[in-house]
Structures are given as C-alpha cells and as structure tokens.
Amino acid sequence: MEKTVNQKAWFLVLPVLILVAFSAVIPLMTVVNYSVQDTFGNNQFFWAGLEWFGEMLRDDRMWGALGRQLFFSGTILLIQIPLGVFVALNMPKKGIWASFCLVLMSLPLLIPWNVVGTIWQIFGRADIGLLGYTLDALGIDYNYTSDAVAAWVTIIVMDVWHWTSLVALLAYAGLQSIPDAYYQAAKIDQASRWKVFRFIELPKMMGVLMIAILLRFMDSFMIYTEPFVVTGGGPGSTTTLLSIDLVKMALGQFDLGPAAAFSIMYFLVILLISWVFYTVMVNLDKRGS
Amino acid sequence: MAKITLDNLAHSYLANPANEADYALKELNHDWDDGAAYALLGSSGCGKSTLLNIISGLLQPSQGRILFNGQDVTHSPTAKRNIAQVFQFPVVYDTMTVHDNLAFPLRNRGRDEAYVAERVNNIARMIGMEDVLSKKARGLTADAKQKISLGRGMVREDVNALLFDEPLTVIDPHMKWELRTQLKSLHHEFGHTMIYVTHDQTEALTFADKVVVMYDGRVVQIGTPEELFERPEHTFVGYFIGSPGMNVLTADVQGTEARVGGSTIPLGGGYRSMQGSKVEIGVRPEFVKLSRTDGLPVSIQRVEDVGRHKIVRATFEGHEINIIANEDDVIGADMTRVSFDPAHVNVYVNDWRVAPDGSQSVGEAA
Incomplete structure (x- = not known):
C-alpha cells in the first residue's frame, strides 16, 4: 500500500511533547545539570563531572538510608500483602455488609498523608495520645521520640494501617471475579480449604496481587510525609529514609550537587527494582502457560 | 452407585417463599434408579441446575429429603455424598498440569499414586489428552479445558452418581458427538447412575434411557424417548421435543x-x-x-x-x-x-x- 508522506503531521505530536517536556524531561534534566556541577553561590557553577556520584557512593550516610529504606519497604510488604489477602478472604461477598466493609476499608486511603502522620503523631504521645497513654498505663515503655524500636514500630504500624486496605481491595476484586462453579467443583473434588486457596483463589488473584506489590513497593520506597511528620527521621537518624535524607541534604543543607546525584541514583534504584520485579513477574506468567 | 430418592423435595431461593411462584423447584417425588442414565431436559431457568445442585449437596433444599439407597443425606455435605459433577463452563486448576488436574479428586481422597497414575492414564486416553498430560492447564483451549473437567468427573470409579450440567455447551459439534458416545460407553462399562442436564433434545434423546422433562420448576414428564414423542403429557413436552x-x-x-x-x-x-x-x-x-x-x-x-x-x-x-x-x-x-x-x-x-x-x-x- 502506498504511504502518504506528510511531514507536517509531526506537528500533531507537538502538544504531547511540550507537556512531557515540562512535566518530566526538563525537571529531570535540571537535576542532571546540578549533579555534574558545583557552586559557591551567586549563581556561579563549575563543572564537577561525576565527582558527586563518587562521593555519594562512598558516603555511609546514603548507604545507611538505603538500608533503612529497603528494610522499611520489605517489612511493610511482608505484612501488608498477606494481611490484605487475609482481610479480602474474610470480607463478605455480597449484601449490605459487603458495601459497608468496602466503605470502611477505603476510609484510610482517603486521608491525606500529612494528616495520617499527624493522627499517629498524636495517637502515640504518652500525654494526650490514646495509644501512647494506654501503653504507658499498661507499664510498657513506649516513646517514639527517644526509642528507635518504638519509632520503627510506629511508622510501620502506621503504614500498615494506611495502606493494607489498598491491597485488600485489590485482592477482593480478584476474588470477586472467580465464578461460583470453581468453588462448587472444588467441593465435588473434595479439596481442603487450603487447596481452594492455593489452587483457585491465589492463582486468580495473582494478577491484581502483582499490581498491589508493585504499587506498594514504589509508594513505600518514596515515602516521605508520614514518617517525617511522626518522627522527623529520628531519634538520631534511625528512621531517616531515603527521601527524608534527600530533603535534608537538598533543602536543609543546600548541597545541591550531592543531592542531585543522590536523586538520580535514587530514581535509578526504583527504576531498576521495578523493572526486575516486572520482568520476573512476566516470566513467571509465561512459564505458567 | 446408588438409587437416589427425592422425597417431597422443593426449593426456593427466597428466605420466605409465599406462594408456588416463589419456588425455583416445585414439590417433587422421584426415584432415580441405580445404574440408569437419565437426561434432564428443559429450557433455561426451569430449575434443572437447581435440582442437580441439590442432589450433589451444593444446595440445601427448602423442604423435603434426599435419600441415597434409602439413607437420608439431605444434610450431608458434598464430600460425604461421593458424587461427581461436571459444570457447564470448564473449571480447571490453572496452575496444575493436566495430569495433576485429573489426579486431584483422587489425591484429595488419599488414593495411592500407583492407582492414581493408572486411572489418570485411562481417562486421558478416553478424552484424547494423553499427549498433553504434562502441560499446564492454563494455556489450553476452552474445549480442551472442558474435556479435563469431564475427565475429573469420570476419574473416580466408586461414585454414587455422575451429574452433568450441560457439559458440552462449549465443545465443538464433532467432539460433542464423540464425547457423548464415550459417556455412553462409560455408562455401559461401569453402570453409574448418570443424570445429564441439557436443553438440547438431540443430546437428551441419544444419551438417556429415560428423559425427565422439566418446565417452570416442575417435572412434567418422565419417560422413554418414544413415550415423550408419542404421548406428551404436557403441551410443553409437545413443543419442546420434536x-x-x-x-x-x-x-x-x-x-x-x-x-x-x-x-x-x-x-x-x-x-x-x-x-x-x-x-x-x-x-x-x-x-x-x-x-x-x-x-x-x-x-x-x-x-x-x-x-x-x-x-x-x-x-x-x-x-x-x-x-x-x-x-x-x-x-x-x-x-x-x-x-x-x-x-x-x-x-x-x-x-x-x-x-x-x-x-x-x-x-x-x-
């Protein structure tokens, strides 16, 4: 077939190009620009090459933050995914209680991040917070501002409270799509409850669970507001996650060069992990068929 | 293998059925003779599947009793009744191989592997799937999946009854005929009580010794294909058959x-x-x-x-x-x-x- 050549058609993609340029490419390039330069103020910049990247890679502070970040994301995934699935399995399938549960489950998802942080910040205080006061009264030494373990428990429980609903709702959607005949056939085949889960429910939920894991990984890896409002990264730097550290560096100390290098590596790490995850998932899926 | 007796059986999906129209299955007394092949024929929504699910125990009837060889099983769970049932749409366990799918009902009942392997090979030969036994069930076509469902239904030898709920709907016509023939030969060989739900009269008349015609939640006639043809007891039987x-x-x-x-x-x-x-x-x-x-x-x-x-x-x-x-x-x-x-x-x-x-x-x- 003869193709019509009309170079003017390129103009049709221009609006999208402009939009993407302003929303993604230009900001990212600005960061790249900062990461390879040094400044002493007065808007005077000097070429620094890959010096900042090298410095950041040798910096224990960044490795520490990365380690804490991986620990945080890993822990919340290990809790939220099984818990979300468990909740979804136990939610009513239909009727008024199903709707009630759905509304109840979505409530935490509707609360702005900084409000979630504030809620837990107050909730955990020993003087006016219900949780802190109760634990204190029970004789448990709980103080998230001075005790690293308490601080960690607080931000993890907070994240579980905030986001398990998302996993549960996605898993619930997956469960709802399973036709009744599957459960009936399982009864005829005399399958145990565990086998029904293992061979019917889990395979049918796999697709949405993968999305849930990916979403929760990316979101938790970039988390900033909630832990910052509760602990401010403390006590010391025990709860300083990557983004908190980055903001301290970029805005607190105004070390633009290192912060920019840090940002780019941060971005690449998320991209890399997500890509590895995605590839593994797709391959698992292929091997299955 | 068992004689199945329905005693005053009726079912409504409503909690408090007020009148007869609320019943999906109207009061019914019937004996399904041990070892006979029945076809349950009727248009969609006439209560055929409801009746089948009550027999297999997937559904508890609102009233009446079900007896297997004279023993009341109305409140026994599906597993206790030892019934095989095949559904209209294919149900396969996606993550298992075809072999494991066929073996599943036997393994769940704790049969030893030598016996399982022998049965699975027999059934695989019968449904023509010997060459795909090691493949995952997920990637197969709809009719291959339905053949697996049929195979899973037939893999147990000691079942009280085999129930088929429009099992050949998704199968292409050529294969339909072949599978129906195999079901018939299976029936001759093992003499299971078989109930075959369908809305296709050809299927019903070729498969069954006796045809049960249902209309609007009621059994309107039970008889041999000839009786249904010569003396329809209800105008619906007249319309529907022929x-x-x-x-x-x-x-x-x-x-x-x-x-x-x-x-x-x-x-x-x-x-x-x-x-x-x-x-x-x-x-x-x-x-x-x-x-x-x-x-x-x-x-x-x-x-x-x-x-x-x-x-x-x-x-x-x-x-x-x-x-x-x-x-x-x-x-x-x-x-x-x-x-x-x-x-x-x-x-x-x-x-x-x-x-x-x-x-x-x-x-x-x-």
Missing part, C-alpha cells in the same frame, strides 16, 4: 370429536365434555397428512426442505400448523386438504394431557 414441535390448537372437545373453528376433527377415543377450562388438541407434524381430496381445508404458506423430509408451514382455521411430508412427496398447489391421524391426536386440559376415558392423566400429580 422438530418442529407438536401443533397445539384450541378446540372444543365433545365425545369423539374436536371442533376447531368450523372444522371437526375425529379423535381416537371418547371424552367427557370439558367446560370452563382451557381445552386444546395436540398433534405432531409427523401425524398430519396433506392431500388433494381427503380432509379439512388448509392453506399452505411455504415448504422447507430440510433434507430427510419436508416441513410444510400452513394455516388451518387461522392457526399456524406444521406438517411433515416425505422427502420425495410432491407438494402441489392443489393440496388444500389436511387430515389428522386420530390415534395420535392428544387432548389437553390446562396444558395437561387427558386420557380418552375422561380422567386426568398421571402427569399432573408429579
């Missing part, structure tokens, strides 16, 4: 004659006069004859040649009727007379057949 179905005409029946419009049709027996009810006569197209000279006036609308015979669509006293003529009969424009074989004209009062002596047929009691 192609085209029975001609049903509103009539005024008196003695040995039925009056339809201005014409008088002789009947095979004498009837008491039936006033105040809906009276109809039914006659199958096979027992209607066209001729040039004998019989009642009729006008032919069109003739369809369907191969082995011709279907004549005609108008008789303002009613549409169908007539079946032989393939080599010549239907001329001057064939304006029709006659009905008196021995095969049935009389229906409120849709139920009435025997010539005037008493209501047994059908209504069911």
